[in-house]
Amino acid sequence: MEFSREQKLGVLLAMGAFFLWGIFPVYLKAVAILPPLELVAHRIVWSWLFVLAMILVLKQLPKLKAHARNPRMMLALTASTLLLAFNWYLFVYAVNTNRVLEASLAYYINPLLNMALGGIFLSERLRPLQWLAVTLAVTGVAVEIAVFGSVPWLALGMAASFALYGLIRKLAPIDSLNGMMIETSMMLIPAGLYIALWGEATFNLLTEEHWALLALFGPISAVPLMMFASAARKIQYTTLGFLQYIGPTLMFLLAVWVYHEPFGQAKMVTFGFIWAGVACFSAYALLRRR
Template sequence: MTVPAEGSRGAAGVGYAAAAYLMWGLFPLYFHALAGVPAPEILAYRIVCSTLFVAALVTLKRRWADVLRQLRAPGTLPSLAASALFISANWLVYVWAVNAGRVLEASLGYFVNPLVSVVLGVVFLREPLTRAQRIAVILAALGVVALVVRAGTFPWVALALALTFGLYGLIRKRVRVDATAGLLGEVALLTPVAAIYLAALGAAHAGHLGASARVTIFLAASGVVTAIPLMLFALGVQRLRLSTIGLLQYVNPTVQFGIAVLVFREPFSAAHALTFGCIWLSLAIYSFEALALARRQAG
């Protein structure tokens, strides 16, 4: 089944969104280069450096008046505070998973994420489930149960990543801010706590900035690495149908899956094969249903 045609504007959108998802998919390689640095410290640098980078970008584009207008809208900052908590929890679990050798489970979380978002839509937005969506959700649940029963492990990393990112998306869906203003608001709200934490590490001589040239460069660049794919994604979303975005989002976990198995050589057991098989089948059903719905709406 092909993606519905969207013209030259859509072609550019596919390029932007695909680049964003590819960058996110390559994140395991980036954060693996920071192995030995505790996940909370990486998170703190990611927050502070993101704030500095986005603030500099807003200054260069002379967008402060527009950004502040968006952030001052009633209810915006409390909503961004909530979304900031979920995205920071997502970042923390993800970085920990990469450096704990659990990239395979992290990729499972982002495969499951679209289905978790469907369930959250039912619970919080009263969105009805189609028959195909119900089958997809049940298959995904069976896949998780199969991993618990056959491998004897509960995939808490995958579920934590899917749930925190799903809740983040649910909140951001209701906040009327663009990607730049939203990201700046979130990281700026988190920056005081992150800065205090980093100052405490420095006072105790326990920080890793300056430990080596590689570590220093990667920590300092974490803000750029965080912000650029989010901005590319925002440009893609503006030009594409949601059904197209729904298909492109699998680029991220697919690349992570390949890195986990082929580069990091994480074990892929029969239990994993059964679980991922159930998830992939459920996603195929979900995607075909989304494309069919998009065609009916367009026709």
């Protein structure tokens, strides 16, 4: 199967986004002196400042105003904003509480959810191997719940929120930069109020190095998200799901080999089923390529 120039660009953007997300826990560990909710608030404020600067430099204000006057667009972006805020909080919470393995599991499940949503809502026809991949992932989570009595709520919450976010952003006819501007603007006032009212007590804990790292929250958060949103509009959602395995693989390696998180029997079984699903989808992709 030959990719067009636009599709090749989409693949490169997606790979870059997922690589940056895969190593994102390293950055969050460096600023883990702050509690999760405060970190999310900082993430929103610094992201808004960074995206605003890009809007002004690229002279996107007229375009932004046109989107803001579209009621259907604003409704869609309100939904995507809520999903994004929820996802950001769960991810930061997972890293701050030494559960990077749970985040890795979430983003192994997420591409399989992307495939299912693509088949259900976008009329992207799924082949038997793809449906088998989705079934294996569901089975893995079900076994963990039924046999081990462990509900991976953190992983399921992250996976579902980001899959639905990606679906909305794929369907919404807005570019990644302006979409990100509206989303962060919707979250800005609550985030700013939280920092002003409850963040003051932790300010004394922050060194100059911490403030420098927090200032990087803008580009570190916004750039991969805009890359992802742009890629979602250029390539099939099923292809996007396949490329997304880059991120969780990097997180898994960090969790097990760098942060030495426990990899118990329940997680072994769940990951085993999901990796089998990944193998099925990879086999389908290779067959289709041939």
